[in-house]
Amino acid sequence: MRPFAYERATDVRSAVAACAAGTADGAGAVYLGGGTNLVDLMRLGVVSPGVLVDVTRLPFDGIEETAGGGLLIGAGVRNSDLAAHPLVRRRYPMLAQAVVAGASGQIRNMATVGGNLLQRTRCSYFQDVSKPCNKRVPGSGCPARRGDHRNLAVIGQSEACVATHPSDMAVPLAALGAVVHIEGPGGPRQVPMPGFHRLPGDAPERDTVLEPGDLVTAVEVPPLPFAARSRYRKVRDRVSFAFAVVSVAAALDLEDGMVRDCRIALGGVAHIPWRADRAESALRGSPATEAAFAQAAAEELAMATPLPHNAFKVPLARNVVVRTLLDLVEAP
Amino acid sequence: MTTVAAPYAGTALDRVDGPEKVTGRARYAYENLPADLAYAVVVQATVSRGEVRAVDADSVLQLPGMIAAIWHENAPRLAPVEDAELTVLQSPRVAYRGQVVAIVVAETLESATEAARLLRVDYRAEPHDVELRADHPGMYRPDHVNPNYATDSELGDPDTALAFASVVVDATYTTPAQHHNPIEPHATVALWDADGLTLYDATQSASGVRATIAPLFALPPESVRVISPYVGGGFGGKGAPHAQVVLAALAAKQVGRPVKLAATRRQMFAVTGYRTPTVQRVRLGADEDGRLSAIVHEAFEQTATIKEFAEQTTVVTRMMYAAPHRRTSHRLVRLDVPIPTWMRAPGETPGMFALESAMDELAVACGIDPVELRVRNEPTIDPERGLPFSSRNLVACLREGAERFGWAGRDPEPGVRRRGRQLIGTGVASSTYPVYRLPSQASARAEPGGGFTVRIAAADIGTGARTVLTQIAADALRVPPAQVRMEVGDSALPRASVAGGSSGTASWGTAVLRACEALMAALHRRSGDVPPGGLEASADTAEELRSQRPLSRHAYGAQFAEVGVDLDTGEVRVLRLLGAFAAGRIINPKTARSQFIGGMTMGLSMALLEESVMDLEFGDYLNRDLAQYHVAACADVRDVDAFWIEEEDPELNPMGSKGIGEIGIVGTAAAIANAVYHATGIRVRDLPIRLDRLIGGGI
Numbered sequence A: 001m002r003p004f005a006y007e008r009a010t011d012v013r014s015a016v017a018a019c020a021a022g023t024a025d026g027a028g029a030v031y032l033g034g035g036t037n038l039v040d041l042m043r044l045g046v047v048s049p050g051v052l053v054d055v056t057r058l059p060f061d062g063i064e065e066t067a068g069g070g071l072l073i074g075a076g077v078r079n080s081d082l083a084a085h086p087l088v089r090r091r092y093p094m095l096a097q098a099v100v101a102g103a104s105g106q107i108r109n110m111a112t113v114g115g116n117l118l119q120r121t122r123c124s125y126f127q128d129v130s131k132p133c134n135k136r137v138p139g140s141g142c143p144a145r146r147g148d149h150r151n152l153a154v155i156g157q158s159e160a161c162v163a164t165h166p167s168d169m170a171v172p173l174a175a176l177g178a179v180v181h182i183e184g185p186g187g188p189r190q191v192p193m194p195g196f197h198r199l200p201g202d203a204p205e206r207d208t209v210l211e212p213g214d215l216v217t218a219v220e221v222p223p224l225p226f227a228a229r230s231r232y233r234k235v236r237d238r239v240s241f242a243f244a245v246v247s248v249a250a251a252l253d254l255e256d257g258m259v260r261d262c263r264i265a266l267g268g269v270a271h272i273p274w275r276a277d278r279a280e281s282a283l284r285g286s287p288a289t290e291a292a293f294a295q296a297a298a299e300e301l302a303m304a305t306p307l308p309h310n311a312f313k314v315p316l317a318r319n320v321v322v323r324t325l326l327d328l329v330e331a332p
Numbered sequence B: 001m002t003t004v005a006a007p008y009a010g011t012a013l014d015r016v017d018g019p020e021k022v023t024g025r026a027r028y029a030y031e032n033l034p035a036d037l038a039y040a041v042v043v044q045a046t047v048s049r050g051e052v053r054a055v056d057a058d059s060v061l062q063l064p065g066m067i068a069a070i071w072h073e074n075a076p077r078l079a080p081v082e083d084a085e086l087t088v089l090q091s092p093r094v095a096y097r098g099q100v101v102a103i104v105v106a107e108t109l110e111s112a113t114e115a116a117r118l119l120r121v122d123y124r125a126e127p128h129d130v131e132l133r134a135d136h137p138g139m140y141r142p143d144h145v146n147p148n149y150a151t152d153s154e155l156g157d158p159d160t161a162l163a164f165a166s167v168v169v170d171a172t173y174t175t176p177a178q179h180h181n182p183i184e185p186h187a188t189v190a191l192w193d194a195d196g197l198t199l200y201d202a203t204q205s206a207s208g209v210r211a212t213i214a215p216l217f218a219l220p221p222e223s224v225r226v227i228s229p230y231v232g233g234g235f236g237g238k239g240a241p242h243a244q245v246v247l248a249a250l251a252a253k254q255v256g257r258p259v260k261l262a263a264t265r266r267q268m269f270a271v272t273g274y275r276t277p278t279v280q281r282v283r284l285g286a287d288e289d290g291r292l293s294a295i296v297h298e299a300f301e302q303t304a305t306i307k308e309f310a311e312q313t314t315v316v317t318r319m320m321y322a323a324p325h326r327r328t329s330h331r332l333v334r335l336d337v338p339i340p341t342w343m344r345a346p347g348e349t350p351g352m353f354a355l356e357s358a359m360d361e362l363a364v365a366c367g368i369d370p371v372e373l374r375v376r377n378e379p380t381i382d383p384e385r386g387l388p389f390s391s392r393n394l395v396a397c398l399r400e401g402a403e404r405f406g407w408a409g410r411d412p413e414p415g416v417r418r419r420g421r422q423l424i425g426t427g428v429a430s431s432t433y434p435v436y437r438l439p440s441q442a443s444a445r446a447e448p449g450g451g452f453t454v455r456i457a458a459a460d461i462g463t464g465a466r467t468v469l470t471q472i473a474a475d476a477l478r479v480p481p482a483q484v485r486m487e488v489g490d491s492a493l494p495r496a497s498v499a500g501g502s503s504g505t506a507s508w509g510t511a512v513l514r515a516c517e518a519l520m521a522a523l524h525r526r527s528g529d530v531p532p533g534g535l536e537a538s539a540d541t542a543e544e545l546r547s548q549r550p551l552s553r554h555a556y557g558a559q560f561a562e563v564g565v566d567l568d569t570g571e572v573r574v575l576r577l578l579g580a581f582a583a584g585r586i587i588n589p590k591t592a593r594s595q596f597i598g599g600m601t602m603g604l605s606m607a608l609l610e611e612s613v614m615d616l617e618f619g620d621y622l623n624r625d626l627a628q629y630h631v632a633a634c635a636d637v638r639d640v641d642a643f644w645i646e647e648e649d650p651e652l653n654p655m656g657s658k659g660i661g662e663i664g665i666v667g668t669a670a671a672i673a674n675a676v677y678h679a680t681g682i683r684v685r686d687l688p689i690r691l692d693r694l695i696g697g698g699i
Ligand SMILES: Cc1cc2nc3c(=O)[nH]c(=O)nc-3n(C[C@H](O)[C@H](O)[C@H](O)COP(=O)(O)OP(=O)(O)OC[C@H]3O[C@@H](n4cnc5c(N)ncnc54)[C@H](O)[C@@H]3O)c2cc1C
Pocket: A030, A031, A032, A033, A034, A035, A036, A037, A038, A039, A040, A055, A075, A076, A079, A101, A102, A103, A104, A107, A110, A111, A112, A113, A114, A115, A116, A117, A118, A119, A120, A166, A167, A168, A169, A214, A215, A216, A217, A241, A242, A243, A244, B627
């Protein structure tokens, strides 16, 4: 049997201390949220931590309003509760829609906001310890690049890794510019999205900017009144219970047929939830027309460098951006 | 239990084992816990071809709870049998990645799992070849195809007929490898004692497992008992024993304790069989009215290097439509891949995807309604065997199905119907499945205290066999079903054929009926008096089956699909599926309906989702769990319905039934692909019909 210790943290400081202690003595400690990703990966032998520090009993399981109309979402909030929260649904419909579009009801009841943000890629080589994978074993190689990569990245990937970040929830969070609250061995700090997840570069083993022992305590969603007109569109092979092939989170601020402001992020295309900055700047101040949307999408996707089996994601992403924006124009 | 009046055959009797199943009292193979049980976990090859050079058992034997590590050097010797899938751990050769090269046994599942992970196996790897291509130089002609059909067939001069045909369709279709994925993974608990070997096994044939396993251990069949009262689905994957049954028995023998071995979902993608991928070329030649002059159907498929399984993909084409000139063939290549096997309607399922897609292409080419085209090519006798049909109601299924589906007035123009952002289309395909009946035995016993016990080593793999046999027995014994105790799933019961080939009800039903008739006769002779020890009679149908008239016996059906294809994303949604079937007498409408719509659902899943992806570099199937191997979820299955046509056919069996377990999956994928063409104008000839095939196709 592969023994590991299980600790249930009761406050943030002791959780961080427990995790740091585990790390220091070489046993490798990690936080345990709902376990829907971590436990699977332990079973597969992809990770074998010495200590699990259960953070689901910490008092960060609430959703609070912040001054100015934003929300502070505790890292321990269950995905189901996040999606059902009236303020989330009213202020950020795309966030509620994204969460509901993910996984299954049972998994969403277990999964936490922190765990969702930090879930690992679904690249099948990453999950198979009998094969090389730079993300799992740095320097071992990336068989996905020459093998099966239909579901993997088309933008921002590197020679070392072409994985995608699988989270639906993270896509609207990136669009909203959410801020991740972190409690680390060195104290608290905040990291805005995008910027929290990393592009693979030559260190694909690092999904995020978190350092060992860093605990995510909350995600703060800034106020953004026009996000009340927002949408999440997820394209997938199976109608439910499937990861996104491509997804789009978009919010539109319209005035007299013109785009005053907008937010767009893409899922399923990159190692990170991909904020479409170029498309956004192209659109600000332009007419809210199909042609303008298509032009903006094309500008964003011009940077795509797809692989042989996932080139279809580029036209797909373009279509979905355009359609989602048009839907927002037609019906708020 | 529903109260219904005799005759009970033909009524919707609730499943007699429903209460056991929903209360958890039904005990499945994995749930048997004999005293002193040890747990085995397999170690799978991480090379696709080569040899095991060394196994470092010391690396795990000192782990807590370890009992043994077994590999080819220390495994008990098995008697040589032909089936190399079963002669496990007898040689260092590795024939495919994922093949079992060692097995560890421990006090707990956790210890065994960990030891299996840590066991160091050293290989000498050789270059592998795992890619199926129609032009593979290793393509050969197998002696026959499953189960025992001629490999090739030819009638007339198809090449000349094609050359002179006014309309020709010549297209190549591919279907990917698919895995059965029953809800219950394969599991075996093996136990040796003075009487021999007992196996609690998840199988579609207790008698078959006994007959196959006994010789491996040089035992007479009576010394092996296989107990399998409940099985959580099989789809052919549990039709014949795979390595895990032998491994459990071998490990139990080696350690001298009962051993449990269950495959994990991931292991099932290598060790419990799958449906071969196929490449199929279909050529149809017809006149302007769509009357076929030539049909040529060639299949290219794979098998493993250590065992041949030749899927009978084009056999169905030999009797489907009339045409004077015809040819069918099968070519196989031995690759360094896991061993393919039966999967729900082997042959018909991939074969009818190709043939029925090609028929749709012909309908388009001739400008003829696809229902009409099929009716026009209806044969009067079996075109290649020259035999009359015992009954054939394909036309009735097509007509009645079209009527109920609302086919009339369909505009054949592709790509022109819109509903919101969806393109809408409809499609049709024929369905069929042969009628098989295999010899079986049964016994029926009048109990002294009243009531009857009927015994047969049949398998109820979730189909409702136990219920249907109860109905057949109740009618023969002229008592309500509640007075019949049906015992199945145990090799100690009278020997029965496999739950396969949709032959169960016909084969076992005949035996049960004959045993009950014999008992009734015996009771009659005693004026109904049951002696204190009870009264028993038995039957063996071997003789009766031999005297069957040569006829072409098949069930038929027609499937209609409506799909919506998202214009922006290419996502295909099946909005409606309707199946019309003519399958003899339906003995239980409730369990029959669930077989039909279950098969159609699996067909939908095959059409849109299921694909085992071969990793060419490493030589294994990559997507080895249900998050990656997509099986239709409830949300994919919106409106699936089936009905059947009353069919009287006295040439089948005393019940007048045809098999219904497999026909539901046959043709579904073609009906959906044809509907996708009608919706979009894009002909998808490669399954599954994923959105990238449509986005790429320029939707
Ligand atoms: C079959 C299946 C289908 C799925 N489909 C989808 C889908 O369609 N879309 C989608 O978005 N997701 C999907 N998921 C993934 C699911 O959303 C994640 O598993 C889940 O969100 C993870 O949350 P958790 O709380 O269970 O995390 P855990 O499994 O507990 O943890 C995940 C990771 O986060 C770390 N962690 C957890 N909490 C913290 C914290 N507070 N601070 C720092 N580190 C932390 C853990 O150490 C671990 O590395 C699916 C999962 C499965 C199994």
